[in-house]
Amino acid sequence: MDNKILETAQSWLSGNYDSETKKEVERMINEGSDELIDSFYKELEFGTGGLRGIMGAGPNRMNKYTVGMTTQGLANWLKNKFSGDISVAIAYDCRNNNTFFSDISANVLSANGIKVYQFDALRPTPELSFAVRELNCQAGIVITASHNPKEYNGYKVYGEDGAQLISPDDKNVIAEVRKISSIDDVKFEGNKALIETISKQMDEDYADEICKRSLNPEIIAKHKNIG
Numbered sequence: 685m686d687n688k689i690l691e692t693a694q695s696w697l698s699g700n701y702d703s704e705t706k707k708e709v710e711r712m713i714n715e716g717s718d719e720l721i722d723s724f725y726k727e728l729e730f731g732t733g734g735l736r737g738i739m740g741a742g743p744n745r746m747n748k749y750t751v752g753m754t755t756q757g758l759a760n761w762l763k764n765k766f767s768g769d770i771s772v773a774i775a776y777d778c779r780n781n782n783t784f785f786s787d788i789s790a791n792v793l794s795a796n797g798i799k800v801y802q803f804d805a806l807r808p809t810p811e812l813s814f815a816v817r818e819l820n821c822q823a824g825i826v827i828t829a830s831h832n833p834k835e836y837n838g839y840k841v842y843g844e845d846g847a848q849l850i851s852p853d854d855k856n857v858i859a860e861v862r863k864i865s866s867i868d869d870v871k872f873e874g875n876k877a878l879i880e881t882i883s884k885q886m887d888e889d890y891a892d893e894i895c896k897r898s899l900n901p902e903i904i905a906k907h908k909n910i911g
Contacts, residue, residue, distance in 0.1 A: 692724045692743065700867060701749065708741040730754055730861045733848055736829055736838035739781060746781075746837045748788055749867045754839060755789045756870040757861030758823065759796040764860070765853075766822050771799035773819055773882070775812035776827035779837045782806065785827045789839070791874025800879045807887075813846030814890045815882060 696709045712720035723742030728735055728750050735754055739746045762770050772793050776782035790800045801819050803812075809826050816824040824842035832838070841857060843849045849857060864870065898904060 686721075686725070689721055689724045693720060696724075696741065705741045705747070705749075712741070730757070730858055734825075734838060734840040736832065736836060738835045739837050746785070746839070748784075748872075749870075751785050751788050751839055752792050752870040752872055753864040753867060754861050755792040755825075756796070757864050758825075758841060758857055759793055759798055759871075760863070761853075761857045761860040762798060762822055763796065765856070769799065770797075771801060771819060771821045773801045773803075773812060773815045773821045773824045774827075775803045775807045775809065775815070775824070777809075778806050779827065779829055780834060781837055782827050785837060785839065786825075787874075788872075789825050789827070790879050792871060794875040794878035795871035795873050797875075798878065801882050802879060803886075804881045809840075811886070811890045813842060814893065815886055816842055816844065816846045818886065818889065819882075 690713070693709055693713055697706050701709075712723060723740060723745050725744065727743040728737045728745060735746065735750065737744065737746045737750075741747060743750060762772070774786050774789055776786045786802060790802050793800050801815065801821065803815075809828065812824050812826050815821070822844045824846065826840045826842070827837065828840060829836040829838035841849055843853060895901070
């Protein structure tokens with residue numbers, strides 16, 4: 685096994701990681717399996733759309749620390765780009781650990797003085813885009829891994845227009861994320877005063893706007909009682 689991989693794994697045993705994570709890393713080291721190699725041979729890359737990877741311990745996995753570092757980078761970018769009050773909306777789908785990663789993101793953002801609007805149950809991604817615009821947010825986050833297997837989760841970032849980030853914003857966020865070299869750079873302790881649950885009214889407003897854009901409302905009205 686590459687000594688660098690083992691050194692990286694051992695650094696997780698001595699760093700400020702939680703006990704559950706350290707137990708998982710210790711197990712992989714003792715087993716010396718391919719799982720250890722894949723979890724520690726590189727860092728999970730933040731691309732144009734965000735993060736996507738298998739959940740578990742290690743820098744090449746979706747976990748509290750990789751999501752936390754990414755969110756810290758996003759927070760730094762937001763504070764550099766915007767002046768005054770900054771807010772972010774967060775949504776998630778039905779993936780495993782969906783609320784966990786949503787809460788990690790909300791805590792890191794709020795710890796950085798950023799207002800967070802958070803859905804309290806799964807929502808479709810288009811509703812996140814709608815909420816970003818309705819709430820005048822500067823960004824949005826969706827916890828989803830799309831079509832990937834159940835072992836995966838993901839983290840997608842949206843701009844103030846409700847669409848996925850494009851150049852140069854995407855590259856600038858990536859640059860800020862890459863500057864976070866340690867979990868000690870991340871503010872994990874959230875500020876509950878800055879985290880607000882998005883009300884059910886958003887669902888109604890979203891549905892109303894969809895109905896307004898129907899191409900054939902007369903057909904829907906005619907056949908609404910089918911079944």
